[in-house]
Amino acid sequence: MKLKRSTSKRVPLGRKYKIQKKVAQHRRKIKKIVSKSVILKNRKPKILKIPNSWPFKEQMLNEIIEKQENIKLEKEQRRKNMKEEVQIKEQDKKLSEIMQIDEVKKSKLTNLDDLYEDAIIRQGKFEENSTIEDINDNEVADSSRRVFLRDLRKLIEVSDIILEILDARDPLGYRCHDLERSIVGQGKKLILIINKVDLVPSEVAMRWLIYLRREFPTLAFKSAINSSSDHGVNQVKGNGLGVSEEFLKTSSAAFGTSALMSLIKNYARCGDKSRSVTVGIIGYPNVGKSSLVNSLKRSCSVKIGATAGITRQLQYIDLDSTTQLVDSPGVVFTGNSTDPINILRNTVQLTNVKDYFDPINVLLEKASREVLLKLYRLPDFNDTHDFLTSVARSRGKLNKGGVPDTNTAAMIVLSDWFTGKIPFYTLPPDLDQQEKSSISVVSNWSEEFKLDDLFTDNNLNVL
Structure with missing residues (x-):
């Protein structure tokens, strides 16, 4: 019957010291063998010096410098060629993906309605008898707008x-x-x-x-x-x-x-x-x-x-x-739903806005500066970035290191604009x-x- 091996690490002190002694002896033995063996240490290559008495010393030095420059140029050319090859491969990959997507779309066109919508997208025009053909929906690539x-x-x-x-x-x-x-x-x-x-x-x-x-x-x-x-x-x-x-x-x-x-x-x-x-x-x-x-x-x-x-x-x-x-x-x-004017009209969700700077810049042109300073309790500001930075600090919207979160501040300002907290109106011409x-x-x-x-x-x- 095989005895069960104990999982405890507790050993008698005599055995413990005996093991430590043998380990020390083994290390001394290995160190002695290494010191006796012939092992060449890494040494820096010797610099070959050209004697001054050699009559062609200047010519030799110029040739060496020219070789070094040629080696550098070859390395740079190789790097450029590799980058171009990588870019060409990426472009080929994107083209192949686009072609695959087009093939998948064509395979999904099973009824006349889908074929008709695909023809509209490719030809860029609606029916000839349409009464709203003046509306230029070709400017927008979003298929939902066409629907x-x-x-x-x-x-x-x-x-x-x-x-x-x-x-x-x-x-x-x-x-x-x-x-x-x-x-x-x-x-x-x-x-x-x-x-x-x-x-x-x-x-x-x-x-x-x-x-x-x-x-x-x-x-x-x-x-x-x-x-x-x-x-x-x-x-x-x-x-x-x-x-x-x-x-x-x-x-x-x-x-x-x-x-x-x-x-x-x-x-x-x-x-x-x-x-x-x-x-x-x-x-x-x-x-x-x-x-x-x-x-x-x-x-x-x-x-x-x-x-x-x-x-x-x-x-x-x-x-x-x-x-x-x-x-x-x-x-x-x-226009497009991503235009700053249309963003101020609340035609797109704030989470889908990629750049908040342009709509806030247009907002500052339309709204009263005194109203904004009073509403957000801000000091006077110089430009759009200064305004968003002040709003972020006043509302406590800071990132790591105390950096003002201007995107969150812009979302706060746009939300107040949509709900009418920032007063604005135009007069009829x-x-x-x-x-x-x-x-x-x-x-x-x-x-x-x-x-x-x-x-x-x-x-x-x-x-």
Whole structure:
């Protein structure tokens, strides 16, 4: 029977000292053998010196220096050749990956719709009979935008009335004139909605209403803040006459719903009463389209949020037995979603922004310096980097070593800009005589919509 080996390291002291003695003897023996053996130590190579008496010494030295320089040049050339070979291999690898991706995409095109979308991407144009071909979607490579534009065309086709939602702080920046001309050209009724009127002074909102009503019917609106709750949506009761500016800014109730509903009902009465009225809602991302739907429905019918891109497809909501609302995804009509101006319009999520410097630089040009200094309790700053550094220090956003985190500071400033903590608004431009004489849309619709009474009520609500 094999004895179990003990795992303990405890040994008698006699055995311990005996082992140490034998180890010491073994080391002395090895050291003695090494010292007796002939082992050449590493020595530096001897420098061969040329005697001064040799007549060709200078010529020999020049040849040696020339050889050394040639060796250096050869090494550098070899390094360059190796780098070029590596770059060529990387390019070939990328090309092969792109070709493989294209082959995979082609293999996935199984139906006519996929083939049609692939043809659109490759040819860079839409259908010849499209009425919104003026919108240049070839500037954007994102396939989701092309899908949104296709949904937009479908929405215009099925809608009788189209609501274009504008931000009260910059209504002209949220308009798309090519799209408006296309809508009117198809015989659709277009209504402009100035949303978020609580973020601008009442006088500014009134001036924008007067300016925009020269082109299209325009109403002021404010969505309910608590529209995502389960208890429904609060609204200003009655016609909202005598609502003060302080109440408009502090109240969470919806504002402008009665005027908008009356406008839609007036059109339904004038049209064919046997069919329902379809109201399409369009606008930039995160301008308040879904919040307007919830305010009209008085319930959380569609999902909303503070970030852009929550609505990904057309949503049909029955307002009543004769009225249907169609909510659409937000589309950036001008430029790219990564442009600084569009970033300030909250058309892209902050986590997807790669460079915060440009949008903050544009923000500093638009916002008041005194307001920023007071809001963030900062000393006077010289440039954008100095401003972000001061904000990071005042908010305690520091990286390792006490370095200010300017990216986090930029996200804080942009969030305050989106929510209206940083006040900003634009004023309407003055119309010249040519523009005044060319505007006749509202006068043609005034009888059908009964605009005079509705505009009067909505104006009193704003003031």
